Amino acid sequence: MRYFLLLFFMLAQVCDAAAQETYPVNGSYDKRPGLYAFINATIVVNADQTISNGILLVKNQKIEAVGQGLSIPKGYIQVDLKGKYIYPSFIDAFTSYGINSASRQSAGFGRTQVFTSTKPGAYAWNEAIRPEIAVKSIFAIDAKKAEDYKKAGFGAVQSINRDGIARGSSVVSTLNNTDESTVILKDQAAAHYSFNKGSSSNSYPSSLMGSISLLRQTYLDATWYKNQKDEYNISLDEFNKTQSLTQIFEVNDVLSVLRADKIGDEFGKQFVFKSDGKEYQRLKEAKATGGSFIIPLTFPKAFDIEDPADARNISFTQLKDWELAPTNPSALEKAGIKFAITSFGLESSAKDFWANLRTAIDHGLSESQALKSLTVIPAEILGVSEQLGTLSKGKLANFIITSDNIFKKDNIIYENWVQGSRFNIAKMDISDLRGTYTVNLDGNPLEIKIGGTTSSYDLNVERKGADSIKVKGNINRTGDLLSMNFNLKKNHEGTIRLNAYISSTSPLSFQGDAILADGTSKKWSASFKEAYKEQAKKESPKPIISTGPIVYPLMAFGYTEAPKAELVLFKNATVWTNEKEGKLSNTDVLIEGGKIKSIGKNLSAGSAKVIDATGKHITPGIIDEHSHIAGSGGINEGAQSVSSEVRIGDIITSEDINIYRQLAGGVTTSQILHGSANAIGGQSQLIKLRWGKSPEELKFEGSDGFIKFALGENVKQSNFQIPGGNLRFPQSRMGVEQVFIDAFTRAKEYKAARAVKGNNVRPDLELDALVEILDNKRFITCHSYVQSEINMLMHVADSMGFKINTFTHILEGYKVADGMQKRGIAASTFSDWWAYKNEVAEAIPYNGKLMHQVGVLTGFNSDDAEMARRLNQEAAKAITYGAMNEEDALKLVTLNPAKMLHIDNRVGSVKVGKDADLVLWSDNPLSIYARAEKTFVDGISYWDIDQDAQKLKALKAEQGRIIQKMIDAKSGGATTVRPVMQRQSLYECETLENLDLSAQNQ
Incomplete structure (x- = not known):
């Protein structure tokens, strides 16, 4: 058994890629066909098709066949995966893999002002416009980062140069460790955009609206450029060339999704949006864009707010987002929005990715959708469906071998095969050690029972005879090597420690050394007695995670349901018309359908909601x-x-x-x-x-x-105090x-x-x-x-x-x-x-x-x-x-x-036919004692002093509920962070801020 595994390991390390005919070989020429047959596996071809007891044939980087009962040709190395699963390797549609980050700088208020590009050559006037940057020309394999991705289950990625507003084209590559000429699957996968000017030294733009205008102007310039012959501009030329590619727009919030979509509508482009994963906040509007999404799983951590003083530093928005952010993938699925999942933004691609993905599943994301969003959908978005995304004949041999359903918490990813090359993540246990064994140890009549699961064994030891005893022990397995320990407590024998290796697999037997409680060393062995009888486990229903409602906007005093225009009759008010009628005493105002319908005395109410305005004043808004x-x-x-x-x-x-x-x-x-x-x-x-x-x-x-x-x-x-002389x-x-x-x-x-x-x-x-x-x-x-x-x-x-x-x-x-x-x-x-x-x-x-x-x-x-x-x-x-x-x-x-x-x-006035933008005041509106009791816009009551008191009470209750939930999360072992107050920017005419977008999402 050991020798077979060793041979298998050595063969798997050989690159199975086709020979690079354009590269000379310094040494013996070694081209191997890479023939493998993975048998007896549960093969998840895609989210909608699973093959039990299946066979997967791999030849020269590609899948030769997949199915049941396939004939295995001669020369194929057979790998028995009984009890194991095979899934398509994942695709991360948004990474900076293989690219050295540009040095970030910013220009604007308080910095030397730079008005046009300092980049030599016939490029765009603004350095934030850089469509000429092609990742294929700067891409280099990064073995360390590739290892991190592969441990998480990824086999291919899109690599993006995240620098600038028009960022150029990306590549799709596998995470193989051969060389760049064999891993790049698509040298121009997509054209990329953002509102982030990145490393540009130009002062313009210094605001979000400036970024939007610069991009709009670039689209216009590119269209004009195609129809003129007097100017050569590398940037505009390349901008035009990339318009036939998939168009991907990175944004930092859901409202910027809408901003980017508006640009797309203006210039006939449908963007794929890489977002911050908070579409749930404006789901209807996000869906209306018609775009696909690439979403991260960067869920906020709980705040450590047991101290009430700390709790005051956290906004209602932060509380709600902590609770609702994990529901975003589920919300997108339910809304029918196409989305891919990326590991981008996580501290650890492997650890945090799986923890957060399972959190999303716990919050309603289906396993089927999760798999689609990691395989088929990113393959479709990036235009590599013929090569990746499913386990189908002719596609690249990018697959992962797991111990169980990949989304189960205790599942182990054993191996990740990329282009037919094996990447070992965890030692794959070919044999199942569970069962009962008779032990030969220094004359002790012992029997051990190995149970649990193949990813987490447990050990029970029984001594037979007059002084019988049953105890639990510990067992660990590393490949063919085992270690056990247990304490036969009667007569104070102490802990016995065993080391062993699997000496036979049919039937199973172990042998090795034992260290007794007195420190003496003995030889021991164990022989198989009977198979493990697995008891049927009743699946526990998934706990239902309750969350509070989404409010619009997602902040204090938001609505769960937007108010609607009503038929309202104000009775006996003092009405400030701002018309020739002037102020009218004891007058009624009827509003309907968002308009002022009538003004007068003793108006009929009909089915209207009647508001007694006696002693109160009505003015235009x-x-x-x-x-x-x-x-x-x-x-x-x-x-x-x-x-x-x-x-x-x-x-x-x-x-x-x-x-x-x-x-x-x-x-x-x-x-x-x-x-x-x-x-x-x-x-x-x-x-x-x-x-x-x-x-x-x-x-x-x-x-x-x-x-x-x-x-x-x-x-x-x-x-202004601006350094340098370039004013x-x-x-x-x-x-x-x-x-x-x-x-x-x-x-x-x-x-x-x-x-x-x-x-x-x-x-x-x-x-x-x-x-x-x-x-x-x-x-x-x-x-x-x-x-x-x-x-x-x-x-x-x-x-x-x-x-x-x-x-x-x-x-x-x-x-x-x-x-x-x-x-x-x-x-x-x-x-x-x-x-x-x-x-x-x-x-x-x-x-x-x-x-x-x-x-x-x-x-x-x-x-x-x-x-x-x-x-x-x-x-x-x-x-x-x-x-x-x-x-x-x-x-x-x-x-x-x-x-x-x-x-x-x-x-501006209270007049029949005008918009019902009205304010009901408690007193003369010019008095310091007057309060606006109700404010109507288009006949809708957006402010009501009585409802405000109810909202405040509900707000406090909702804050208390979420804070308690956070405290419970901390008690349950959740990682917490210290509260940091988020202060809103309050703008005035003279507000001069350098919007340094370059620091965001880096």
């Missing part, structure tokens, strides 16, 4: 003309002085608690603006605060497009003026050139937005403070033929109100901010009233997540400073901003 909530990945794309191509709409997030908090302050609509880092910033996004809805559903449908301009200190980077233009207020003139001059020339019939002018997203301004299709909101600059931009607009819609901040607006009134420019200002920086040294609290008095359309805004929760009180300050009447004061945060944003046909 508050509209914040200048906000920075609900954005992610940075609010400033500050690397260039003109960034009109970027869009806040690309980075809207629904997972912002400030949406809910501001509903509690009566806000129903907000304009989300780009920051003030650039003279010409990014495009704005108008949203309704539809708490719980997806990012696209937040957007105010049909509204006009706006864009942020800026003047002053931020634009010329007065307060961004402009550095003076004169330079700011020149930026506007230059940009609109270019836009006019671009517009004229694009208007020429048959032109092939390169589409430019930056200039497209400026042309929209010239064509009165996009409207300017300009960050401003100082009189001189406000006058400057008005004159530039006059000379260049565009219109300014709104000056925001404009704390010196009272000085230029006449000029603004003549041009029809609106003002969105602060109520009483002053003296917080040099530019506002001459601000006065009467600014709003004075501009209004001159005839300037004036509103008050927040520019601050906290201030937006009390804009009603900010409006009231116009009464304190300037004695504005109450109705006009309320219009500062309702009708006037609606007019500025061109949405007063739908919101």
